[in-house]
Amino acid sequence: MIKADGKYFFLNTKNTTYAFKVMETGQLEHLYYGSLIDAEDGENLSEKRAFAPGNTVLYDNAHPEMTLEDVRLETSAVGKGDFREPMIEAICTDGSTSLDFIYDSYETFSGKKEFNTMPGSYGSKRDVETLNVKMVDANNGFTLILSYYVYADCDVISRSAKFINTSSEKVKLTRMLSMLMDFDHAGMKITSFHGKWTSEMNKSDTILSAGKFVNSSFTGTSSNRSNPFFMVSDTDATEISGSVYGYNLIYSGNHYGAVEVSPWEKTRVAYGINPRNFSWILEPSEEFEAPEAVMTYSAAGYRQMSLNMHEFVREHITRGNWKKKERPILINSWEAAYFDFTESSLVKLAKAAKKVGIELFVMDDGWFGERNDDKRGLGDWDIVNKKKLPSGLEGMAKKINDLGLMFGLWVEPEMINVDSELYKKHPEWAIDIPGKNHAEGRNQRILDLCNPEVVDYLIDVMSSVFSTPGLSYVKWDMNRNFSDYYSKYLPAEKQQEVSHRYVLGLYRLLKTLTERFPELLIEGCASGGNRFDLGVLCYYPQIWASDNTDAVSRLDIQNGYSYGYPQSTYTAHVSSCPNHQTLRITPMESRFAVASFGVLGYELNLNDAKSEDVASVEAQIELYKQYRKTLQFGDFYRLKSGIICEWSIVSRDKSQAVTMVMQREVQPNNPYLRIEQAGLDENAKYHFYGRKLEYNLKGFGDLVNTVAPIHIKQDGILHNVVAKFVKMPGETEDIKASGATLNNAGVKLAQSFIGTGYDDRVRYFPDFGARLYFTEKIDITE
Template identity: 80%
Template structure:
C-alpha cells in the first residue's frame, strides 16, 4: 500500500513500513524503515534541527540549521555539503560536478513496470504498486526519477533510479547507483558473502562502529569474490530474533555496496553498479537506467528475512515454463570423462544412469570443433566434432531420447579461443586492446557483447544449437573474468562504458534465446558461482552453485546461498570420491543428503561404479522423487551451523518436512544429539521417522574381531568377503509427535557410538556422517 500526498510518502507491506518526506528545502528525508506502524501524524518521525554542528557546510543562508551531512537522505550527490557516499556523480559540460536534486513531482503506478534493457522483478497478478518520485537538479535541470515497487506479501520493496539528461548539453555520469538508505545509528552488523572458485559464499560479519566498509566486484560479473547480496542487522540479531535488512541487486556485472558511519552516528548504505572504471555519456534527452535493488526487513531475525527473499525470488524473479515445474534429476558427463568421450561411451553411461532413475543426460564440454582440451575451438559452435559424435548432436540426442532420457548440452556462448575458426574470421570481435599484450584467463577471451553485430551472430549461432531436435536442457557456462577492458566497437571516449554495455548485450542475448526456446531448461554457470545473482535468475531458473562437489565444502557453500536464494535456484551434485576438488572421501549417503537440499544431480562415472554404489544411487533417486516438490519449493530453515549442520525444508502446506543432519568431525564421548524442527503446524500430529540404512562392516575396523569366532585380518580376503554379505544394521527412529513438540522441543535421537558397544539402538555417525529425517502430517 502506498500513501502519498507530495509531502509525505509511506510504503506499507504486510509487516513493514518505509517512510520519507519532502523537506522544506526540497530534499527527500528518510524517516523510517522497519516493523509495520500506523502513524497518522508522521511528523513524529522527523529529526528536529535548531543549529547545524560546527565545521559543517550549511545548505543555504535561509536554512542555517541544515547540513546535508547530518540528514538521512533518499538520494545524495556531491557539492552541497554531504561528504558521505553519494548515489550520483557527474561531470557536466562546464566541468562542474555539483548536483542539487530537489522534489518536483510524483506518480503512483498500479503495476510493476519493466526496466529498459535490464531484467527486473515482475508481478503476474498486477498486485504490486510502484511509486515514482521525480527530482530536478536546481543547477542544470537534470531529472532523477526514484522508483519504489511494493510487494506486500513478500515484505519486499524494490528500488531503482533513472537519470534523465533534460538539459541541452551532454553530461558524463561517473557514478549511478540504485539507492542509498540511511540509518539513525552506528554499530550495525554488516554481513557479506565472500570466496573464490570452489569456495563460494563464506559468511563474514563486521560490526561497523566507524569508517566505511566496501563490498564490491570488478570481475565483470557479480563474482564469487563477493556476492551482491548482503545484510545489515543489529549487532545481537540471531537466526530467530532481532532486526535485519537484506539487500540484493538484479544485476550480473560489477556491483558495489558501501556501508559508512558518519561523524554523527548515522549509517549509510549505498548500493548499485560499481563506479570503478565506469562512466556513461548522455547526450541531451538521453537517460540512464540503474539496476533494481531489492530490500526486505525482518524483526524476527535472519530466518524470516531469508523466507521473505526466497518467496520474492520464486514469485517475482524466476519465470517461465520452469518457474514452479519440478526440476529433472540429471547426470553430467564432465567428471565421468572430461574431454575424453565418444558417442558410445556417453550412451553407455546414459544407459546405466537411466536404470538408476536419472531423468536427464547432459553432455558437457568437448563436443565441437577441435575441442579436446580447453585451449581451442571456443566459438566454433557450428562445427560438431564428428570423430566423437559421428551422428552429430541430433544423432546423439535421438539415442539418449530413445533410452527415455531428456538430453542436455553444455555451451559457453560468451567466449572465444584465439585458436578457433571464429577468431580467425573475426579477431575484432574479441575484447582485447589492439597492439598490446592480453592477460588471458583459462586460455580464452571474451566476445565483445558491446557490439550488436556480435550479439546478433551469437543469437543466430546458439539458436541453431538450441533447435537440435530432442534438446531439453542447456548448461550455460562462463569461465572467464574480465581483464584489459576494451571494445574495438566503441570510440576511445566510451571505453569506460564497456563493462555495463557488455552486461546489456549479455541480457539481450539471453533474453532472446529464453523467449525463443521457452521450454528448454537453462542452467547458469560461471566457473560455478561466479555469476550467481538475481539478474541471471531472471533467465536461468537454476544456477550451478559451485564447481566444488565435495559434501563438506558444500555445507558452507549452500548454507551461504540459503540466506538469499531459495534451494530451487542452486544445483548440487553427488560426485565421486576421492572428490575431484578436495580429494576428500565422504560416504555416498552424506553426499546425497547435502545434494538433495538443492536441485539434485549426479557427476559420477557410473560405468566404473561399484554395484553397491549404483544400488545406493537408485535408492536415493527414488527417495528424492518422492519428496522432490517439498525439497525444491518448500520453506528452508537453518537450524544448526557448526560441527553439526542441520537444515530442514517444510512444504508450503506444512504437511511434510525433510531434515538433514551432517557431522563434520566426530567428537569422542558425545553420545546425545537432538534434532530441531521448525515451520510445522503446532496443532497437528506428525509421523517422524528416519531412513533405515545398513553400514559396511569395514567401517568398524578391527572391532570385528571382538565378535568374530576366528581372527579376521583387516582388508584381507576374508574381511572383504564377509563385508560383502554382512551389513551392520542402522538405528531406527519412528514415532508420532505433535508439531508443537517438534517445533519447540525437538527430538532426542538414538545415542551415537562412543566405543562401548553397538546394536540397533546406536547411531553409527562417523566423520562426515549424515542423516535424513522426515515428518509427515497425520
C-alpha cells in the same frame, strides 16, 4: 500499500513500513524502515534541528540549521555538503560536478512497468504497487526518477533510479547507484558472502562502528569474490530474533555495496553498479536506467529475512515454464569423462543412468570444433566434432531420447579461443586492446557483447544449436573474469561504458533466446558461482552453485546461498570419491543428503562405480522423487551450523518436511543429538521417522574381532568377504508428535557410537556422516 500526499510517503508491506518525507529545502529525508507503524505519526519521525554542527557546510543561508552531511537521505550527490557515499556523480559540460536534486512531483499506480534496458522484478497489479518520485537538479536541469516497488505479500520493497538528461548539453555520469538509505545509529553488523573458485559464499560478519565497509566486484560479473547479496542487522541478531535488513541487486556485472558510518553515527547503505572504471555519456534527452535493488526487513532474525527473499525470488524473479515445474534429476558427463569421450562411451553412461532412475543426460564440454582441451575451439559452435560424435548433435540427442532420457548440452557462448575458426574470421570481436599485451584467463577471451553485431551472431548460432531436435536442457557456462576492458566497437571516450554495455548485451542475448525457446531448461554457470545473481535468474531458473562437489565443502557453500536465494535456484551433484576438487572421501549417503537440498544431479561414472554405490544411487533417486516438490520448492530453514549442520525444508502446505543432519567430525563421547524442527503446523500431528540403513562392517575396522569367533585381519581377504555379506544394522527413528512439540522441544535421536558398544539402538555417525529424516502430517485421531 502506498500512502503519499506530496509531503509524506509511507510504503507498507504486510509486516513492514518504509517512510520518507519532502523537507522544506526539497531534499527527501528518510524517516524509517522497520515493523509496521502508523502513517499519521510521520511528523514525529523527523530529526529536530536548531543549529548545524560546527565545521559543516550549510545547504543554504536560508536554513542555518541544516547541513546535508547530518541528514538521513533518500538520494545524495556531490557538491552540496554531504561528504558521505553519494548515489550519483557526474561531470557536466562546463567541468562542474555539483548536483542538487530537489523534489518536483510523484505518481503511484498498481503494477510495475518493465525496464527498457535490463531485467527486473515483475508482478500483477495485485502483487505490486509503484511509486515514482521526480527530482530536478537545481543546478543543471537534469531529471532523476526514484522508483519504489512495494511487494506487500513477501515484505519486499525494491528500488531503482533513472537519470534523464533534460538539459541542453551532454553530461558524463561517473556514478549512478540504484539506492541510498540512512539509519540513525552506528555499530550495526554487516554480513557478506565471499570466496573464490570452489569456495563460494563464505559467510563473514563485520561490526561497523566507524568508517566504511565495501562489498563489491570488479570481475565483470557479480563474482564469486563477493556475492551482491548482503545483510545489515543488529549485532545480537540470531536466526529467530533481532532486526535484519537484506539487500540484493538485480544485476549481473560489477556491483558496489557500501556501508558507511558518519561522524554523527548514522549508517548509510549505498548500492548499485560499481563506479570503478565506469562512466556513461548522455546526450540531451537520453536516459540511463540503474538496476533494481531489493530490500527486505525482518524483526524476527535471519530466518524470516531469508523466507521473505526466497518468496520474492520464487514469485517475482524466476519466470517462464520452469518457474514452478519440478526440475529433472540429471547426470553430467564432465567428471565422468572430461574431454575424453566418444558417442558410444556417452551412450553407455546414459544407459547406466537410465537404469538407476536418472531423467536427463547432459553432454558437457568437448563436443564441438577441435575441442580436446581448454585451449582451442571456443566459438566454433557450428562445427560438431564428428570424430567424437559421428551421428552429430541430432543423432546423439536421438540416441539419448531413445533410451527414455532428456538430452542436455554444455555451451559457453560468451567466450572465444584465439585458436578457433571464429577468431580467425573475427579477431575484432574479442575484448582486448589492439597492439597491447592481453592478460589471458583460462586460455580464452571474452566476446564483445557491446557490439550489436556480436550479439546478433550469437543469437543466430545459439538458435541453431538450441533448435537441435530432442534438446531439453542447456548448461550456459562463463569461465573467465574480465581484464583489459576495451571494446573495438566503441570510441575512446566511451571505453568506460564497456562493463555495463556488456551486461546489457548479455541481457538482450538471454532475453531473445529464452523467448524463442521457452520449453528449454537453461542452467547458468560461471566457473561455478562466479555469476550467481538475481539478474541472470530472470532468464534461467537455476545456477550451478560451485564446481566443488565435495559434500563437506558444500555445507558452507549451500548454507551461504540459503540466506538470499531459494534452494530451487542452486544445483548440487553427487560425485565420486576421492572428490575431484578436495580428494576427500565422504559416505555416499552424505553426498546425497547435502545434494538433495539443492536441485539434485549426479556427476560420476556409473559404469566404473561399485555395485553397492550404484544400488545406493538407485535408492536415493527413488527417495528424492517422492519428496522432490518439497525439496525444491518448500520453505528452507537453517536449524544449526558448526560441527553439526542441520537443515530442514517444509512443504508450503506444511504437510511434510525433510530434515538433514550432517557431522563434520566426530566429537568423542558425545552421544546425544536433538533436532529442533521449524515451520511445522503447531496444531497438527506428525509422524517423524528416518531411513532404515545398513552399514559396511569395514567401517568398524578391527573392532570386528570383539564379536567374531575367529580372528579377522583388517582389510584382509576374510575381512572383505565377511563385509560383503554381513552388514551392521542402523538405528530406528519413528515417533508421532505434535507440530508444537517438534518445533519447540524437538526430537532426541538415538545415541551415537561412543566406543562402548554397538547395536541397532546406536547411531553410526562417523566423520562426515549424515542422515535424512522425514516428517509427515497425519490424521489427528491416529
